[in-house]
């Protein structure tokens with residue numbers, strides 16, 4: 349039987365501050381099966397971003413382990429972690445984090461070049477993703493000349509550029525108006541479902557959460573089933 353794309357096992361994370369230690373995650377367990385789309389809905393400050401950063405190998409836990417396709421991240425070299433982040437995981441941030449000095453297309457081409465894809469193939473993939481998200485004709489616009497919704501679509505396309513098997517999204521449409529957020533989200537879910545990508549999506553929007561396969565929450569530093 350194949351390993352699940354993502355498994356968090358008893359993951360702990362504490363932040364140190366002047367006042368002492370803040371235990372944010374205290375033994376969080378979560379498994380994403382292949383193609384499963386899970387909503388993470390929890391109040392502000394409970395640790396959603398922290399959990400996504402650990403799952404995306406952007407940070408290391410203080411306890412427990414993150415398994416990516418069965419590989420314990422804690423046992424991997426920094427190079428191996430970087431390769432997993434580039435090839436296996438797509439990350440969509442709340443604020444797009446696009447490179448302002450590059451065009452929309454180049455923002456999607458660059459991660460593919462880093463993964464060893466040839467420039468021509470990378471450009472074709474970038475164009476087809478931009479078309480998929482309704483951005484044909486915007487290829488050569490820098491992010492600063494795109495609307496918020498368009499920028500976030502480019503960020504989603506960038507996250508999908510290397511055909512990740514895991515997509516992590518932190519309030520991907522949190523800074524968009526309701527109508528735009530709804531449309532962008534719909535496109536994201538449709539694409540992820542079509543490709544069989546496992547996704548963990550933090551959102552404050554219960555309507556959007558209900559469209560996913562399962563909803564989980566964070567309570568006292570642990571994952572719990574919602575509602």
Ligand SMILES: Nc1ncnc2c1ncn2[C@@H]1O[C@H](COP(=O)(O)OP(=O)(O)OP(=O)(O)O)[C@@H](O)[C@H]1O
Pocket residue numbers: 363364365370372390391392393394395396397398399
């Ligand atoms: N680098 C850090 N150093 C110290 N404390 C931090 C750090 N990052 C997060 N925290 C604290 O950890 C807690 C969890 O933060 P986190 O950003 O994971 O919550 P969240 O659920 O994503 O919140 P929101 O929904 O508001 O984005 C918060 O109390 C936050 O202040």
